[in-house]
Amino acid sequence: MMRDGVDASTELPRDRLARAARELAGLRAAPGREALPIGIVVPVYNDWEAFRHLVQAIEAVCEAQNLTAEVIVVDDGSWQSGDETLRTIGDTAPRIHLRCATLVTNLGHQRAIAVGLTVAHAHAASYRAVIVMDGDGEDRPEHIPYLLETSAAHPDAIVCVRRAAASRARASPSATACSRPSSCSAPARRSISGITA
Numbered sequence: 001m002m003r004d005g006v007d008a009s010t011e012l013p014r015d016r017l018a019r020a021a022r023e024l025a026g027l028r029a030a031p032g033r034e035a036l037p038i039g040i041v042v043p044v045y046n047d048w049e050a051f052r053h054l055v056q057a058i059e060a061v062c063e064a065q066n067l068t069a070e071v072i073v074v075d076d077g078s079w080q081s082g083d084e085t086l087r088t089i090g091d092t093a094p095r096i097h098l099r100c101a102t103l104v105t106n107l108g109h110q111r112a113i114a115v116g117l118t119v120a121h122a123h124a125a126s127y128r129a130v131i132v133m134d135g136d137g138e139d140r141p142e143h144i145p146y147l148l149e150t151s152a153a154h155p156d157a158i159v160c161v162r163r164a165a166a167s168r169a170r171a172s173p174s175a176t177a178c179s180r181p182s183s184c185s186a187p188a189r190r191s192i193s194g195i196t197a
Contacts (some may be wrong), residue, residue, distance in 0.1 A: 013114070037068040037097070038144065039127035043109055044135040045076040048085040054133065055089050055096055057141040063096040065145050070097045070127070073135075077106035099123075109134075115193040118130030 040058065044051045055071060062069055075082060086098055101119050103112065113132055120130045129151055133139040143161070150159050 009153045009186045036128040037070050038148070039070050039072060039123065039130040041072045041074065041113060041120055041130065041132045042135045043074045043076050043112030043116060044076045044078065044082065045109075045112075046080045047136055048078075048080060048082040050137050051082070051135045052085045052089065052164065053092060054135060054137050054141065057135075057137075059093040059096050059145070061141045061144050067144075068097070070099055072099045072101065072116045072119050074112040074119075074164060075102040076108070076112040077103045084101075145157060 042051065042054065051073065053193070058069055058071065061067070068103075073082075084092070086100065090098060099119065101115055103115065105114070118131070120127065121129060124130070129148060131144065131147060133141070147159060147161065
């Protein structure tokens with residue numbers, strides 16, 4: 001199958017993700033994007049309580065910043081049910097819409113993120129930006145406005161953010177704007193709260 005002049009059957013997975021990131025980044029410059037929701041990819045493996053707290057914090061940020069978000073929760077083969085948590089969030093977080101992707105088996109954190117980004121890519125025209133956050137609360141929802149501002153300041157780049165040490169986790173993150181995904185430094189790619197839009 002050909003897509004954008006590339007044979008998708010021979011395209012490497014990292015090249016597919018890089019192409020998807022470029023396509024998502026191209027949406028940022030379109031007028032009226034500010035009114036669209038933010039897509040937030042969150043992989044979860046069994047820790048539904050931490051995920052609930054994360055979404056409550058995202059809801060608070062969205063309320064304070066007059067934003068809406070679609071959280072793409074990727075259940076990475078959890079053996080604990082998250083149904084009750086997802087129902088509670090759906091009933092109590094009016095600025096948050098949930099889109100669930102359930103994996104039959106645990107594929108691991110990075111592959112779950114890749115699945116979430118694939119889902120986000122399929123709905124890219126519906127999002128102002130796409131942010132990747134860990135479900136355990138390591139990434140701070142209060143940094144979302146900073147990520148959006150940095151992204152707007154660098155419309156042709158993917159913004160990679162290095163996590164601070166746990167003792168500095170609430171401080172402002174340090175961002176690197178990259179012209180393409182492969183130009184982010186290796187440590188930044190390993191410990192990333194990324195935004196592509």
